[in-house]
Amino acid sequence: MLGVCYYPEHWPETIWAEDAAEMVALGLKYVRIGEFAWSRLESAPGVFHFDWLDRAIDTLAKAGLKVIMCTPTATPPKWLIDLYPDILPVDVKTGQVRGFGSRRHYDFSSENYFREAMRITSVLGERYGEHPAICGWQTDNELACHDTTHSFSASTKTAFQQWCKQHYTDIDALNTAWGNVFWSMEYQNFEQIELPYLAVTETNPSHNLAYRRFSSDQVIRFHDEMIRILRQHAPNRFITHNFIPMSDTQTDNAALAKNLDFVSYDNYPLGRTDLFFANSSTADFKRYMRTGHPDYSSYAFDQSRGISKGPFWIMEQQPGPVNWARHNPRPEAGMVRLWSWQAFAHGAATVCFFRWRQVPFAQEQMHAGLKRTDNSAATAYHEIQQLYAELAKVPDLAQQHPAAKVAIVTETSAQWVTEIERQGDSYNQQQVEFAYYSALRQLGITVDFIGQDQDLSPYTLVIAPCLPIVSQQFITNCANSKATCVFGPRSGAKTAELTLAPELGPGLIQQLIPVKVLSVETTRPDCHDALHFAGKTFQSARWREELSEHAGLTVVARYHDNTAAVVKAKQCFYIGSLSCDEFLLAFFEALAQDLAIATNKLGKDLRSVQRGNLTFVFNYGADAVKLSLPEAAKLLVGTDVINAFDVVVYQQ
Numbered sequence: 001m002l003g004v005c006y007y008p009e010h011w012p013e014t015i016w017a018e019d020a021a022e023m024v025a026l027g028l029k030y031v032r033i034g035e036f037a038w039s040r041l042e043s044a045p046g047v048f049h050f051d052w053l054d055r056a057i058d059t060l061a062k063a064g065l066k067v068i069m070c071t072p073t074a075t076p077p078k079w080l081i082d083l084y085p086d087i088l089p090v091d092v093k094t095g096q097v098r099g100f101g102s103r104r105h106y107d108f109s110s111e112n113y114f115r116e117a118m119r120i121t122s123v124l125g126e127r128y129g130e131h132p133a134i135c136g137w138q139t140d141n142e143l144a145c146h147d148t149t150h151s152f153s154a155s156t157k158t159a160f161q162q163w164c165k166q167h168y169t170d171i172d173a174l175n176t177a178w179g180n181v182f183w184s185m186e187y188q189n190f191e192q193i194e195l196p197y198l199a200v201t202e203t204n205p206s207h208n209l210a211y212r213r214f215s216s217d218q219v220i221r222f223h224d225e226m227i228r229i230l231r232q233h234a235p236n237r238f239i240t241h242n243f244i245p246m247s248d249t250q251t252d253n254a255a256l257a258k259n260l261d262f263v264s265y266d267n268y269p270l271g272r273t274d275l276f277f278a279n280s281s282t283a284d285f286k287r288y289m290r291t292g293h294p295d296y297s298s299y300a301f302d303q304s305r306g307i308s309k310g311p312f313w314i315m316e317q318q319p320g321p322v323n324w325a326r327h328n329p330r331p332e333a334g335m336v337r338l339w340s341w342q343a344f345a346h347g348a349a350t351v352c353f354f355r356w357r358q359v360p361f362a363q364e365q366m367h368a369g370l371k372r373t374d375n376s377a378a379t380a381y382h383e384i385q386q387l388y389a390e391l392a393k394v395p396d397l398a399q400q401h402p403a404a405k406v407a408i409v410t411e412t413s414a415q416w417v418t419e420i421e422r423q424g425d426s427y428n429q430q431q432v433e434f435a436y437y438s439a440l441r442q443l444g445i446t447v448d449f450i451g452q453d454q455d456l457s458p459y460t461l462v463i464a465p466c467l468p469i470v471s472q473q474f475i476t477n478c479a480n481s482k483a484t485c486v487f488g489p490r491s492g493a494k495t496a497e498l499t500l501a502p503e504l505g506p507g508l509i510q511q512l513i514p515v516k517v518l519s520v521e522t523t524r525p526d527c528h529d530a531l532h533f534a535g536k537t538f539q540s541a542r543w544r545e546e547l548s549e550h551a552g553l554t555v556v557a558r559y560h561d562n563t564a565a566v567v568k569a570k571q572c573f574y575i576g577s578l579s580c581d582e583f584l585l586a587f588f589e590a591l592a593q594d595l596a597i598a599t600n601k602l603g604k605d606l607r608s609v610q611r612g613n614l615t616f617v618f619n620y621g622a623d624a625v626k627l628s629l630p631e632a633a634k635l636l637v638g639t640d641v642i643n644a645f646d647v648v649v650y651q652q
Contacts, residue, residue: 003030003352008056020063027388035070039077061133074141084112089151108218125233136238149250178206242315263308264315271325301346306449316354319380320368334645337383345616400612424522439584444600533557538583545576
């Protein structure tokens with residue numbers, strides 16, 4: 001259930017066996033290798049060096065470790081770039097080539113790179129596909145990280161033109177779908193189509209959305225072919241990929257994961273908190289500066305579980321300070337253990353730590369490992385010793401599964417639409433979705449993330465915080481479901497081509513709840529107005545819709561001017577405004593009570609989650625808290641007093 005990322009090529013061969021033995025003693029079972037080793041494996045075209053890798057695999061296997069092999073395609077070597085310069089992507093913000101000297105320096109539309117990436121995948125698959133020490137494969141590494149889904153290259157332009165021709169067939173159909181009559185943007189043929197960047201002012205939103213769909217398809221094409229090759233050469237081995245936060249891939253993550261055996265996720269709570277909560281107040285940010293926000297990691301865990309066929313993995317777990325965020329604090333003592341337990345609580349099967357030993361050179365020399373550069377044990381090392389001992393006290397987690405009565409409906413196109421057409425600078429689709437999720441988690445409610453095409457029958461409550469483009473199938477599923485449905489502002493407002501819904505927003509959602517969005521205003525986040533709900537006053541800010549009022553609608557909440565802010569018809573709610581966290585908490589607490597959905601509200605810093613008959617409690621706060629446990633609770637980890645940055649697990 002525990003593993004580590006290891007780079008034998010970074011260390012003298014004389015210490016490999018010692019490292020492997022110590023990994024086993026620490027309780028580690030899996031070792032991931034090889035994802036950045038292309039130049040060491042192939043020093044020139046067709047000149048391979050496998051002897052060192054053969055010995056590394058044998059050394060790890062002799063110690064009793066299972067090896068996860070990676071395709072090294074995230075780092076094409078310099079000789080390959082020199083041979084095929086078109087591999088390098090072109091920055092969409094500047095139009096300049098993004099050069100060699102880092103990683104992920106390839107263009108998904110480069111046919112030369114596609115061919116070469118599949119070639120090296122085939123070579124490794126043929127050699128190691130049935131190696132008895134290798135239990136599975138990881139494809140590439142963090143696909144689309146560093147904003148590498150999009151490119152402004154000539155290869156991308158040609159491929160996009162071909163994609164448009166395939167999808168629209170007729171140029172007049174494309175012009176009509178995109179509304180190109182506006183600003184004299186009409187094309188006479190597909191070869192005239194430009195990439196939607198570096199124009200004088202904003203480019204056509206429909207054009208932008210088509211480009212993003214194309215770019216996502218290019219990533220999926222690349223990935224699916226790699227999976228196909230590995231399946232051919234590595235039967236009976238799992239294939240996974242280590243995802244970054246879903247919002248950062250700019251790709252349809254469900255489609256990207258479709259052909260994997262399970263999804264893996266790289267969990268860096270502190271670095272990601274520094275980026276995701278950059279606009280938080282100083283007090284709010286500092287509260288979780290060394291722990292990460294209590295709901296941020298679980299937000300990613302539940303999203304990963306939602307697109308994974310089986311229990312997901314954590315392929316990289318932050319072990320200490322990292323090197324890549326704008327600021328890189330040290331985790332509070334106990335947090336690496338807490339994050340790991342939290343992953344298991346939300347459905348993970350395995351947690352692997354990045355990395356075994358801090359490297360003293362190159363770009364990541366300031367990134368902590370389980371061991372320091374002098375080979376001494378870092379703080380996280382001892383936390384893993386404790387974690388390993390505790391895992392033995394918990395019944396087989398493979399037989400325990402998180403079960404949710406509440407689902408959040410999400411889709412990558414929602415992110416694309418809201419980035420393309422911002423309308424208000426303070427509107428951020430991920431922040432909106434996270435606010436809804438966090439309110440539910442503060443109530444102790446387990447949440448599934450699902451797509452529009454998924455079965456709604458397991459759920460009592462289905463929530464779409466931001467779903468600008470809805471499908472008729474989803475609306476039909478909602479209508480046929482017994483679940484209560486909640487739609488957030490902006491939902492249903494757009495057609496599939498990113499034009500306004502013909503019968504006003506919320507478009508197709510009007511089949512469920514007969515409300516019309518008459519106008520929209522966006523305001524600065526500090527210019528909020530009152531939002532009246534259940535006898536209390538909350539805040540309406542940033543995004544506010546004027547809603548129609550008529551027979552068949554019940555007004556649930558009102559704005560400062562007494563107009564409708566939240567309306568209801570039968571079992572469906574429509575929320576017309578972004579709001580404060582306090583409103584979402586109050587709204588969903590009341591709704592959970594009405595729907596008999598069990599809650600476990602423990603306070604600002606505590607979270608609970610159930611996995612089968614196990615309950616996990618996490619304390620992100622600096623103070624110990626006395627817990628009120630059920631009489632039948634059997635404590636497995638911890639006591640009824642949960643200390644700062646600590647974990648309690650009990651069975652009932």
